[in-house]
Amino acid sequence: MFESAELGHAISRERYRREEPELRADLLDAQFDLWQARRFPVIILIGGVDGAGKGETVNLLNEWMDPRHIYTHAMGDPSDEERARPPMWRFWRALPPRGKIGIFFGSWYTAPIVDRVMGRTKRSQLEGSIAEIVRFEKMLADEGALLVKFWFHLSKDAQRRRLKALEKDPETRWRVTPLDWKRFKRYGKFRKISEHTLRETSSAEAPWIVIEGADPRYRSLTAGRVLLAAMRKRLDQPKDQHGPAAAPPFAASIDSLHVLGALDMTVRVPRKAYERDLEKYQGRLNLLTRHAKFGEIRVIAVFEGYDAAGKGGAIRRVCGALDARQYHVVSVAAPTEEERAQPYLWRFWRHIPRLGGFTIFDRSWYGRVLVERVEGLAQEVDWMRAYGEIKDFEEQLARHDTVIVKFWLCITKEEQLRRFRARGKVRFKRFKITQEDWRNRKRWDQYERAVCDMVDRTSTVIAPWTLVEANDKLHARIKVLKTLCDRIAETL
Amino acid sequence: MFESAELGHAISRERYRREEPELRADLLDAQFDLWQARRFPVIILIGGVDGAGKGETVNLLNEWMDPRHIYTHAMGDPSDEERARPPMWRFWRALPPRGKIGIFFGSWYTAPIVDRVMGRTKRSQLEGSIAEIVRFEKMLADEGALLVKFWFHLSKDAQRRRLKALEKDPETRWRVTPLDWKRFKRYGKFRKISEHTLRETSSAEAPWIVIEGADPRYRSLTAGRVLLAAMRKRLDQPKDQHGPAAAPPFAASIDSLHVLGALDMTVRVPRKAYERDLEKYQGRLNLLTRHAKFGEIRVIAVFEGYDAAGKGGAIRRVCGALDARQYHVVSVAAPTEEERAQPYLWRFWRHIPRLGGFTIFDRSWYGRVLVERVEGLAQEVDWMRAYGEIKDFEEQLARHDTVIVKFWLCITKEEQLRRFRARGKVRFKRFKITQEDWRNRKRWDQYERAVCDMVDRTSTVIAPWTLVEANDKLHARIKVLKTLCDRIAETL
Numbered sequence A, B: 001m002f003e004s005a006e007l008g009h010a011i012s013r014e015r016y017r018r019e020e021p022e023l024r025a026d027l028l029d030a031q032f033d034l035w036q037a038r039r040f041p042v043i044i045l046i047g048g049v050d051g052a053g054k055g056e057t058v059n060l061l062n063e064w065m066d067p068r069h070i071y072t073h074a075m076g077d078p079s080d081e082e083r084a085r086p087p088m089w090r091f092w093r094a095l096p097p098r099g100k101i102g103i104f105f106g107s108w109y110t111a112p113i114v115d116r117v118m119g120r121t122k123r124s125q126l127e128g129s130i131a132e133i134v135r136f137e138k139m140l141a142d143e144g145a146l147l148v149k150f151w152f153h154l155s156k157d158a159q160r161r162r163l164k165a166l167e168k169d170p171e172t173r174w175r176v177t178p179l180d181w182k183r184f185k186r187y188g189k190f191r192k193i194s195e196h197t198l199r200e201t202s203s204a205e206a207p208w209i210v211i212e213g214a215d216p217r218y219r220s221l222t223a224g225r226v227l228l229a230a231m232r233k234r235l236d237q238p239k240d241q242h243g244p245a246a247a248p249p250f251a252a253s254i255d256s257l258h259v260l261g262a263l264d265m266t267v268r269v270p271r272k273a274y275e276r277d278l279e280k281y282q283g284r285l286n287l288l289t290r291h292a293k294f295g296e297i298r299v300i301a302v303f304e305g306y307d308a309a310g311k312g313g314a315i316r317r318v319c320g321a322l323d324a325r326q327y328h329v330v331s332v333a334a335p336t337e338e339e340r341a342q343p344y345l346w347r348f349w350r351h352i353p354r355l356g357g358f359t360i361f362d363r364s365w366y367g368r369v370l371v372e373r374v375e376g377l378a379q380e381v382d383w384m385r386a387y388g389e390i391k392d393f394e395e396q397l398a399r400h401d402t403v404i405v406k407f408w409l410c411i412t413k414e415e416q417l418r419r420f421r422a423r424g425k426v427r428f429k430r431f432k433i434t435q436e437d438w439r440n441r442k443r444w445d446q447y448e449r450a451v452c453d454m455v456d457r458t459s460t461v462i463a464p465w466t467l468v469e470a471n472d473k474l475h476a477r478i479k480v481l482k483t484l485c486d487r488i489a490e491t492l
Helices: A013-037 A056-064 A088-092 A108-115 A123-142 A156-168 A179-184 A186-201 A215-235 A271-289 A292-296 A312-318 A365-369 A380-399 A412-424 A427-432 A436-443 A444-459 A471-489 B013-037 B054-064 B089-096 B108-115 B123-142 B157-167 B178-185 B187-200 B216-236 B273-289 B291-294 B311-319 B365-369 B380-399 B413-425 B426-434 B435-442 B444-458 B471-491
Strands: A042-049 A068-072 A101-105 A147-154 A207-212 A298-305 A325-329 A358-362 A401-410 A467-471 B041-046 B072-073 B101-105 B144-154 B208-212 B300-307 B326-329 B360-364 B402-410 B465-471
Touching: A013 A056, A013 A215, A042 B435, A042 B444, A056 A101, A056 A147, A056 A215, A056 A365, A056 B187, A068 A325, A088 A101, A088 A365, A088 A412, A108 A123, A108 A186, A123 A147, A123 A186, A123 B123, A123 B380, A147 A215, A147 B444, A156 A179, A156 A186, A179 A186, A207 A215, A207 B402, A215 B208, A215 B300, A271 A312, A298 A471, A298 B187, A312 A401, A312 A471, A325 A380, A325 B123, A365 A436, A365 A444, A365 B326, A380 A401, A380 A444, A380 B123, A412 A436, A444 A467, A467 A471, A471 B311, B013 B054, B041 B054, B041 B216, B054 B072, B054 B101, B054 B216, B089 B101, B108 B187, B123 B144, B144 B216, B157 B178, B157 B187, B208 B216, B273 B311, B273 B471, B300 B311, B300 B471, B311 B326, B311 B360, B311 B402, B311 B471, B365 B380, B365 B444, B380 B444, B435 B471, B444 B465, B444 B471, B465 B471
Parallel strands: A042 A101, A042 A147, A068 A101, A147 A207, A298 A358, A298 A401, A325 A358, A401 A467, B041 B101, B041 B144, B072 B101, B144 B208, B300 B360, B300 B402, B326 B360, B402 B465
Antiparallel strands: none
């Protein structure tokens, strides 16, 4: 969830000065159209880490837009009036009417998360609150509201730096209280619980938008653009369209930083070290699968990656360590007629192995949020809900003794070109390069964005993504084998 | 949930013989169209009380329709293959493809309910399973599946009679095992847990249809008709309609029995007894609201009823017992402009009193499933989801120290006519009778059905409906006052 918001996003003063006036004018226009049409309310939730710029963003939005049509609610401690009523009462009374914008600084998420972090509630109570929130937001969406949920994030280091900087400046010193430092000590817990809550409440109708909060210019421009795009999209929908609110678009990446770009693509493993490590990890993997307790678990390994990233080669090295009676490789191509007649995940459920089994998916259920998204084979509402459905699927697997290991094999655009050309030259590899590969290559940027969204939305504690630098095939294979060994060993 | 399924529904042999052949032919036609179009699968769940005719219904559906396009899955104990995989695997593999019908005799509901009844799981585990089921069925609906969920019900007495009858007959004796009697002992627990589960999983896309199982002809004809209507409705939807599956219609009442009809409308209270009881219960109610602990709760009383049923008079007798500083009467008419700009429940949330408060709603949030449904002011998908939203609303209130007392004031059609005419004659009452009242009266049967559905779907342990026989106003007022006293006393 937070992967993309820990990369050190920042934009220059010049660019901000250039782009801010136009964004501001566009937001005012959208707000005007919203008020004229009075078709739906906009509900903006502002949550996140202390010091990540929540308050500044609220102020900025008020400054940018017409404050007569914005209600801002700083939801601190409930008033006497509010305490005498059920907790949701204060949020109901604060809902904006159609045509207006309501900003909730602190929302129905605050108490469930904070109470859990402070140990005042049990896990089951948090789950109950989450279920209630999901139903509440579904109701809002069904009633036509546009929900834009912002989460401002800082890494632990960034938060420490931010609090220290505020303390140092005499003008902002007052803003850092002992409570802030007390909360800082619980950063890890806060992060874990927030991440879980965000993931469980990110629906197709109301997905969370996570924004890195360290750089004010990046933060402000991103929030403004996301809000603008969401409002425009809803305003442009046909009037009589009945159904859920449009999904706001994902955080538009406004700079060139992303999780894939953060990889060091120059890593290399020398041939000699490779041969030594290959033997070592294949041996270890083999031993692990013959472990007395291996029969009580199953392993599911997912391989995704750009064309020509070396998935096949990596998979062969894994299989080389396994007993042929135990493993099964599922190559996922276009669905068969039988598969098309079923719900999307059906064709993957059918390949779930017995306990003691080891199944390798060469491409997988992530096709829906990759190729189907980019090529327009699935409608937006369908691939948006797929994130949640995949989460449910993997949670069920994990709960029932499954080790899920997911690899994204990453190569650079230049390396892909080199490999495509090389394939064209070697006769027995020519079948591996088709027109489709060249076509996919043209959509490189769209794929890149889809991959970043996928990692942000589906890399969980129980089923994390491992990003593999695969410009060097030898390095990639060793990293895959080692990760598999570590994850299985952890579980046994 | 089960109110309408304990009335002793039955239909005659003649009627069954007359109607069955046509129903059968229509079902075959619908099945043929389903297969030709291959647009969606039909998933039928069969659950309920033992001995209520689940197995017979499954056999009958197979007999009525073309078995080549029906898959029946009797989900007993999982096989060795199935036990070695996550629990949902067996259901995924059994899903019917588009164009076919899958009947699940025993389903994803069986284990969560039975495990909880037997005390093998905790309440929180049941809640977890329910949340998972809700997401699973939402996914099925989003993928286009038509879900028809039948629950066959028997009252405790009816189940005892049924098991005894089976035991007596030498040909069916084998069907009753000691396990059946052991389960019978847990009837109360089973009923309570099933009711909770059914309510939490009755969504607009996949509502439960509860059918009384005692009379085989009634049961079969009802199940057949509901299935037919649901399939026809989906088949007639435009092909390219994107969105959730159509909601199946409510159990079409195929005989004249219903929860309102079961009331004894002849009850009368003599004037003398009335005056004595009025004083008694008004006094008691007054004392209760001055109880030391009354400040820790709030009371919400809802009055609904046919026009001229005497809501106003009953409400005045309640107010007569209360301190004017404490209570508040909210008359619900057409929403104001401000209210129309908000989600439906907003206008009720704003009137939730503080602790220690007593609010009387003269008409209420049930308008959506009564007048708005009948008059076509709300679309079906909107009033269908209202049942769930109202449940969430009342659950939140109840969890936060609210006593919710709901009255349906019932009069006969004849009595209403008498009162309308009388009103026309008395000058100071003339304003109380309008053209609209006469118009509503024309839709009496539709209102009746809407009321029965409302009681079935929203009468919960925490917020039960009290049906008040109101042909005699004196009786009605006393019953209202007494019920209020009892419910408040229970809580304090």
